[in-house]
Amino acid sequence: MNRDDILRATSMPASSPSYPRGPYRFVRREYLIITYETDPEALRAILPEPLEPAPGNLVYFEWMKMPDSSGFGDYEESGSGAHALYQGEPCNFSIQMYLNDEPPISAGREIWGFPKKWGQPELKVTKDTLTGTLYYDDERVALGTMTYKHRSLHDRLDEVAKGIGGLNVNLKLLPDVDGSMKVAQLVAYRLEDVVVHGAWEGDARLHLIPHVNCRVADLPIRRIAGGRHQVVDFTLPYGRVLHDYLA
Numbered sequence: 001m002n003r004d005d006i007l008r009a010t011s012m013p014a015s016s017p018s019y020p021r022g023p024y025r026f027v028r029r030e031y032l033i034i035t036y037e038t039d040p041e042a043l044r045a046i047l048p049e050p051l052e053p054a055p056g057n058l059v060y061f062e063w064m065k066m067p068d069s070s071g072f073g074d075y076e077e078s079g080s081g082a083h084a085l086y087q088g089e090p091c092n093f094s095i096q097m098y099l100n101d102e103p104p105i106s107a108g109r110e111i112w113g114f115p116k117k118w119g120q121p122e123l124k125v126t127k128d129t130l131t132g133t134l135y136y137d138d139e140r141v142a143l144g145t146m147t148y149k150h151r152s153l154h155d156r157l158d159e160v161a162k163g164i165g166g167l168n169v170n171l172k173l174l175p176d177v178d179g180s181m182k183v184a185q186l187v188a189y190r191l192e193d194v195v196v197h198g199a200w201e202g203d204a205r206l207h208l209i210p211h212v213n214c215r216v217a218d219l220p221i222r223r224i225a226g227g228r229h230q231v232v233d234f235t236l237p238y239g240r241v242l243h244d245y246l247a
Contacts, residue, residue, distance in 0.1 A: 011106065019107040020071045023237045027068035028197065031232070032123055032132045034144050034204045035060045035083075035225040042219050047084055048171050048186065050243060051093055054083040059095070059219050061144060061206055063123040063132030075101030078121035078134040078142065080216060084169070086242065091167040091188075098134060098214065112239050113172020113187045119214065130229055136214035146227035147202035157196045164194045164232060169242060184246050189239035199230040 001014065011017040040057045047053060064077045079097030083090065098119025099105060108114030120135040125148060134142035153160055169188050176182035204227025208217035 011110070019103040022071070022107075022111070023192075023235050024072065024107075025070045025193075025233070025235050026066055027233050029069075029232055029234070030065040030067075030123060031062055031228065031230045032130050032144055032146055033060050033062040033228040033230075034146065034206045035228070036206060036221050037223040037225060038219040039222065043082060046095060046219065047082060047093060051084045051086055051091070051169065051186070054085050054090060056083070056225075057222075058083045058225060060092075061142065061208070061216070063121055063134075063144060065123045069104070072101060072104040072107070075099055075104065076121045076123060077104075078119065078123075078132060079115075080219065082219075086167065086169060086186075086188075089167060091169045093169045093171075095219075096214075096216065098136065110174075112189060113170040113174075113183075113185065115170065117214075130227075134214075134216070136211055139209075139211060141209045141211045141214045142216050143207040144204065144227075145206075146204040146229060149200045149229065150202040151200060153199040153201060157199060160199045160230060161194045161196045161232075164196070164234060165191055170239075181246065184244070185241050186243040187239045188242040189237060191234040192237055193233070193235045195233040197231040197233070199228065202227050202229070 010021050011019050035058055037057050038059050043053050043057050059082045061080045067074050077099035080095045082093045084093045097116045105116045108116045123132045128148050130146040130148050132144040169186055172185045172187045174183035210217040
């Protein structure tokens with residue numbers, strides 16, 4: 001394997017790459033998103049500067065079912081994020097994510113700095129209830145439920161699509177070979193070519209269980225703001241560096 005061969009490799013291992021080059025297209029990606037108000041001090045502690053909490057101290061916990069993802073296949077994911085501000089612009093900051101497929105874990109961490117770990121999420125309809133569960137090391141750490149298609153947003157799909165295309169931010173941390181920090185960046189990206197097949201709002205409930213290695217309960221639930229169910233297509237492009245802590 002010569003230098004040109006090495007530089008043509010898409011990911012490790014070079015002889016059997018974990019993922020191909022992007023961008024990556026997701027088709028009929030289904031979401032359950034439960035938004036809630038949390039403790040302002042806990043939220044401030046988890047947001048990296050220069051991000052600031054958005055008014056209301058709102059965070060969200062979500063489940064995602066990806067049946068058709070280019071390069072990644074068919075998998076499910078769950079995790080939390082915060083509504084934040086970057087220099088006054090609204091953004092979503094990814095706090096932690098758990099999924100059951102190796103390629104998007106590797107690609108997400110290595111390219112965009114998604115905070116991904118292995119977990120066992122599941123999103124399904126149980127009779128009249130949209131239900132999300134998350135297990136970590138065989139222990140249930142999260143349960144989310146929402147009324148199934150009670151209030152359609154069919155007359156607001158353009159608004160839903162605009163929200164999906166907003167600014168998203170990750171904290172990317174990669175060590176060097178000596179253990180020192182090689183990469184410490186805020187990475188920004190915007191989803192593109194968004195198509196909304198359907199979206200619904202409804203009452204929702206969320207139960208988070210403390211776990212030392214899956215800290216989904218570290219942002220306590222003060223008030224449930226609402227639930228959102230949506231099915232969308234979009235393209236995940238490469239990102240850009242928003243802030244470099246080592247510069």
